[in-house]
Amino acid sequence: NAGVTQTPKFQVLKTGQSMTLQCAQDMNHNSMYWYRQDPGMGLRLIYYSASEGTTDKGEVPNGYNVSRLNKREFSLRLESAAPSQTSVYFCASPGPGRGTEAFFGQGTRLTVV
Amino acid sequence: AQSVTQLDSQVPVFEEAPVELRCNYSSSVSVYLFWYVQYPNQGLQLLLKYLSGSTLVKGINGFEAEFNKSQTSFHLRKPSVHISDTAEYFCAVSDGGGATNKLIFGTGTLLAVQP
DSSP: OOEEEEEEEEEOOOOOOOOEEEEOOOOOOOEEEEEEETTEEEEEEEEEEEEETTOOOOOOOOTEEEEESSBBBEEESSSSOGGGGEEEEEEEEOOOSSTTTTTEOOEEEEOOO | OEEEOOOSSEEEETTOOOOOEOOOOOOOSSEEEEEEETTTTTTTEEEEEEOOOEEEEGGGGGGEEEETTTEEEEEHHHHHHHGGGOOOOOOEEOOOHHHHHHHHEEOEEEEEEEE
């Protein structure tokens, strides 16, 4: 049981390049999230998906797009990367019901030069 | 909107000493509170959570936290820390509303345990 799997683990992009971060969960959960983590700022929600076929903006959505491909997969796309998007990105999936634990992937460390 | 404040960005402590990591949240009618731990180069994992009932919550690795509604606090404590407790600790809140269980995180506290 892998839980939440993210790929890639590391990536270096040049300004203006595009890329897609992949996330998959094998827990049959409805909800999935994308966060970014920056020093001194904690984790900030980029986008979330309450169920297959639905996505909503979080706190910092600018410069990103998402796709909830099916119940298992939730991808995050950077269309034109900027140095301000250098960060560690985490995918997470909470269980059903109120107050349940969120399970996190191992993170993707992205550097935009 | 919910918010979480972790006033201490870093807490240095000697091994076997007690530690308290502070967390305050914005008030809400009902709120669920969490502490997550992040070891270097890893994702986050749940330490403990408060949903309702007893205000003293026990978690993994000997940690505990106390929910204080009047002070809107959820401080994390451990009576005796170990070198292996060195990590970043995040307090988080969820209002439990809707279908998303969105978590709002604090800025984190780095616990640095010294020998």
